[in-house]
Amino acid sequence: MAMTGSLQATLTAEDTAFLRDLGQQLRVDGIRASTRAGSGHPSSSMSASDLLAVLIARHLHYDWKNPTLDNNDHLIFSKGHASPLIYAVFKACGAIDDAELMTYRVHGSRLQGHPTPILPWVDVATGSLGQGLPIAVGVALAGLAVDKLPFHVWTVCGDSEIAEGSIWEGLDKAGHYGLNNFTAIVDVNRLGQRGPTEFEWDMTTYQRRVEAFGCRALVIDGHDVAEIDEALSAARAETERPTVVLARTIKGKGFREIENKDNWHGKALPEDMAERAIAELGGVRHILVDTLDPVPGESAVCRGGGGVSITLPTYPKDAKVATRKAYGDALTALGARPDVVALDGEVSNSTHAEEFKKVYPDRFFEMFIAEQQLVAAAVGMSVRHLVPFASTFAAFFSRAYDFVRMAGVSGADIRLAGSHAGCEIGADGPSQMALEDLASLRAVHSSTVLYPSDPVSTAKLVVEMADTDGIVYLRTTRGAYPTLYDNDEAFPVGGSKVVRRSDADTVTLIGAGVTLHHCLDAAERLGEEGVACRVVDLYSVKPVDADTLRAASQATGGRFVIVEDHYPEGGIAAAVLEALAGDEHPPRVVHLAVRELPGSGTPAELMAAAGIDADAIVHAVRSFAAGGR
Numbered sequence: 001m002a003m004t005g006s007l008q009a010t011l012t013a014e015d016t017a018f019l020r021d022l023g024q025q026l027r028v029d030g031i032r033a034s035t036r037a038g039s040g041h042p043s044s045s046m047s048a049s050d051l052l053a054v055l056i057a058r059h060l061h062y063d064w065k066n067p068t069l070d071n072n073d074h075l076i077f078s079k080g081h082a083s084p085l086i087y088a089v090f091k092a093c094g095a096i097d098d099a100e101l102m103t104y105r106v107h108g109s110r111l112q113g114h115p116t117p118i119l120p121w122v123d124v125a126t127g128s129l130g131q132g133l134p135i136a137v138g139v140a141l142a143g144l145a146v147d148k149l150p151f152h153v154w155t156v157c158g159d160s161e162i163a164e165g166s167i168w169e170g171l172d173k174a175g176h177y178g179l180n181n182f183t184a185i186v187d188v189n190r191l192g193q194r195g196p197t198e199f200e201w202d203m204t205t206y207q208r209r210v211e212a213f214g215c216r217a218l219v220i221d222g223h224d225v226a227e228i229d230e231a232l233s234a235a236r237a238e239t240e241r242p243t244v245v246l247a248r249t250i251k252g253k254g255f256r257e258i259e260n261k262d263n264w265h266g267k268a269l270p271e272d273m274a275e276r277a278i279a280e281l282g283g284v285r286h287i288l289v290d291t292l293d294p295v296p297g298e299s300a301v302c303r304g305g306g307g308v309s310i311t312l313p314t315y316p317k318d319a320k321v322a323t324r325k326a327y328g329d330a331l332t333a334l335g336a337r338p339d340v341v342a343l344d345g346e347v348s349n350s351t352h353a354e355e356f357k358k359v360y361p362d363r364f365f366e367m368f369i370a371e372q373q374l375v376a377a378a379v380g381m382s383v384r385h386l387v388p389f390a391s392t393f394a395a396f397f398s399r400a401y402d403f404v405r406m407a408g409v410s411g412a413d414i415r416l417a418g419s420h421a422g423c424e425i426g427a428d429g430p431s432q433m434a435l436e437d438l439a440s441l442r443a444v445h446s447s448t449v450l451y452p453s454d455p456v457s458t459a460k461l462v463v464e465m466a467d468t469d470g471i472v473y474l475r476t477t478r479g480a481y482p483t484l485y486d487n488d489e490a491f492p493v494g495g496s497k498v499v500r501r502s503d504a505d506t507v508t509l510i511g512a513g514v515t516l517h518h519c520l521d522a523a524e525r526l527g528e529e530g531v532a533c534r535v536v537d538l539y540s541v542k543p544v545d546a547d548t549l550r551a552a553s554q555a556t557g558g559r560f561v562i563v564e565d566h567y568p569e570g571g572i573a574a575a576v577l578e579a580l581a582g583d584e585h586p587p588r589v590v591h592l593a594v595r596e597l598p599g600s601g602t603p604a605e606l607m608a609a610a611g612i613d614a615d616a617i618v619h620a621v622r623s624f625a626a627g628g629r
Contacts, residue, residue, distance in 0.1 A: 011226050018287075019225040022092065023053040025285040027254045028278050029091060029101060030084030035274040037105035040113070043264045045085035047189035047222070047249040048156060052089050054228040055154060055185070059236060061292045064095045067120040071294035073151050074139050074383070076123055078132025079158035079187065080114040081266065086122075087111050092289050095121055117411055123383045125409040128402055130164025133157055133184055134373050137170045138380015140182035140242075141365060146341060147384060150295040152236055153182050159199070160192040162206070166403075168213060169373040174242040175214020177365075182242040183235040184215075187222065189251040193265045201248055210244045222247030254281050303385050305337035310463060314487040315455040320480040323513070324419040326455030327476050328352025330462035331389055331417075335360045340466065341381055343367055345374045345392035351419045351476075353391045371399040378414040379407050387415070387466050394418025394434030394475055401440060408445035408471055415465045416441075419476045422565030423598040423606040424514045426478070430598050437475060439570020442542045446470035448493055449542040451572075453477075453516040454484045457539055460491040468493055479603055481517050484537075496545035498552070500535035507559040507621050508534045508552040508587075512541060512572055515563040515592075515612055522617035531625060541572055546579040553580065553587040560587040561620045563612050568593040590620045 011019070026049040027042075034040030061073045077086050087104060090096045096111075103109035110118050114127030123139065126132040136155035143149050161167060174182050190200045199205050203219045210217040216238060220227040228247070235243035251265075252258035255277040258269075269277055278284065313329040315321055332355045334340050341363045348354035348366075357364035367374040367390075374390050375397070381388035397404065397418050407414055421434040441449050448468055452458040458476065465472045484499060491497075499516070500523050509519040516537050523533040534552050538544065553560065564572040573591045580586045594610040607613040 023050040024281045026088040029088035033104035034084045034268040041081045043252040045082045046253045047251045048187040059232045061294045074153045076132045076136045076155040080126030129161035130166040134170030134376035135380045137174045138377035140179040142381045142384040148300040149297045157186045159188040159197045166372040169370040171213040179242045180238045185245045189249045191251045216243045219246045222249035303339045312459045315483045318482045321455040322480040323458040324476040326458035328355035330459035331356045340387045343390040351391040375400040375403040379412045382412045389415045391417040394421040394437045415472045417474045420478045421475045424603045426603045427600045429600045435567045441473040448472045451475040451512040456485040494543040496548045497537040504532040505534040505556045508556045510536045510562045512538045518614045521614035544575045544579045558587040560589045563592040
């Protein structure tokens with residue numbers, strides 16, 4: 001049995017019967033798959049099954065054979081734990097067959113416990129609640145403001161995740177940008193993991209909150225297919241603002257033994273109960289749905305940057321330029337590529353992303369002080385195969401760390417620029433100092449971590465970032481320091497620079513960013529004492545240049561002094577030692593890092609107090625020369 005995607009203005013009796021039957025099929029298939037797996041969330045899937053039945057049969061414009069088609073609608077499951085439902089949807093749309101459905105949660109199967117983009121119909125990994133909706137906002141923003149395409153973005157949320165602040169950051173930005181191409185469908189089934197949700201079925205409170213964020217709220221019975229159809233039609237026709245469909249549903253709907261009963265969250269039905277449930281739901285079906293064709297249109301943006309000439313800024317040798325300023329300069333130059341977009345968290349006059357905004361205001365997106373939405377929007381832009389650069393103070397990316405982590409799970413390609421890193425920032429104090437960022441970003445799957453020391457290397461690395469896959473993080477410095485490199489120097493990801501060397505070198509000084517300048521000062525002073533030092537600029541912290549480090553170790557008797565404006569754990573020294581740990585003769589290391597909580601002061605005072613300035617480096621080298629550690 002099949003239903004075509006021809007949409008009628010109102011439901012006929014035949015349409016209504018079909019949609020109800022399709023909803024039952026989705027419930028049955030979710031039960032079958034989760035019972036076979038022995039785990040999963042069938043009750044959370046059953047509550048939203050009627051909503052999805054109406055959406056896919058009547059309102060979703062999607063070519064399942066061409067999931068990368070620019071014009072396809074987007075369907076993002078923010079309540080990723082209800083994966084039995086989304087996989088049942090894929091079966092109903094002919095994307096997978098029944099045999100694959102029954103591999104749910106089996107090792108090696110594409111149908112994992114929570115959906116990931118290993119499946120071509122899944123835009124992003126979800127399951128960490130509160131993420132799908134804000135990412136969907138980013139997708140919708142790309143469609144409305146950049147692509148200028150008529151696709152619609154649908155996201156399905158659970159009522160438990162509405163307690164997440166990121167949901168409201170997302171709705172706030174959706175309202176701010178007037179995303180009429182965005183609809184959130186909230187499955188208000190009253191029961192969470194351990195009992196009732198915060199507002200249970202208080203639909204009035206949900207409605208007031210949604211409307212307060214500038215969105216249209218539609219309250220419906222989530223099991224009445226006519227009401228669902230009318231609400232989704234109204235959402236698609238909306239021309240001014242985003243829509244939130246607040247659907248009152250029953251958890252475990254369709255099987256009386258578990259309907260609206262606590263303690264069934266995240267539990268597969270035992271085989272005997274599954275048999276009773278499937279019988280009560282009318283048995284196994286194999287309905288196929290032909291969804292509506294994508295709405296025609298062409299993207300306003302050409303991807304890839306092919307044929308576009310990028311003219312990077314140049315800097316005279318020894319000119320003092322902050323790397324954060326060079327980031328803004330280079331990003332603006334990169335804006336010649338029409339697929340490059342910039343986002344910032346209301347600090348663009350400090351990160352210097354405002355330079356991009358001045359030249360390309362239509363591709364600059366202000367996320368205000370909402371770092372979770374900042375990263376989520378970047379992920380959403382990457383879904384649309386744009387090249388997003390998101391910037392804020394490095395310390396504030398910690399607010400969005402779970403979004404960065406999940407972006408790695410999604411295989412997203414995003415670029416993050418964190419300014420004002422380390423105690424070098426000075427008088428603002430420790431709340432503003434990123435001293436953990438290298439460690440946290442290095443730990444993310446698929447991440448690249450870059451830390452330039454001068455404007456030339458910064459500009460070159462910004463261009464490298466645009467064509468580097470995964471999560472790419474650039475750490476920039478607040479203060480202005482001398483330009484070290486000629487403008488024709490290349491800075492490939494995974495490389496390093498030996499900026500000072502001789503055949504007489506007895507110790508290697510390793511720094512990056514601000515500490516490289518202190519290493520050079522210390523090397524100059526030690527050279528006057530007859531102690532020759534090799535100096536390495538480890539601008540690529542991940543991946544790290546193990547070959548150059550290994551050669552330096554061999555040339556200087558295995559003596560390393562590693563200096564970083566970061567806490568001791570997980571930063572530059574960790575990257576070096578991990579890279580060389582398997583060597584037969586790994587280096588001996590003196591590690592200078594920020595070991596106490598800094599306070600306020602000048603950059604010079606704070607770096608001296610932390611023991612990471614030139615004086616501290618000179619002392620460490622003298623200790624090596626005297627036979628110390």
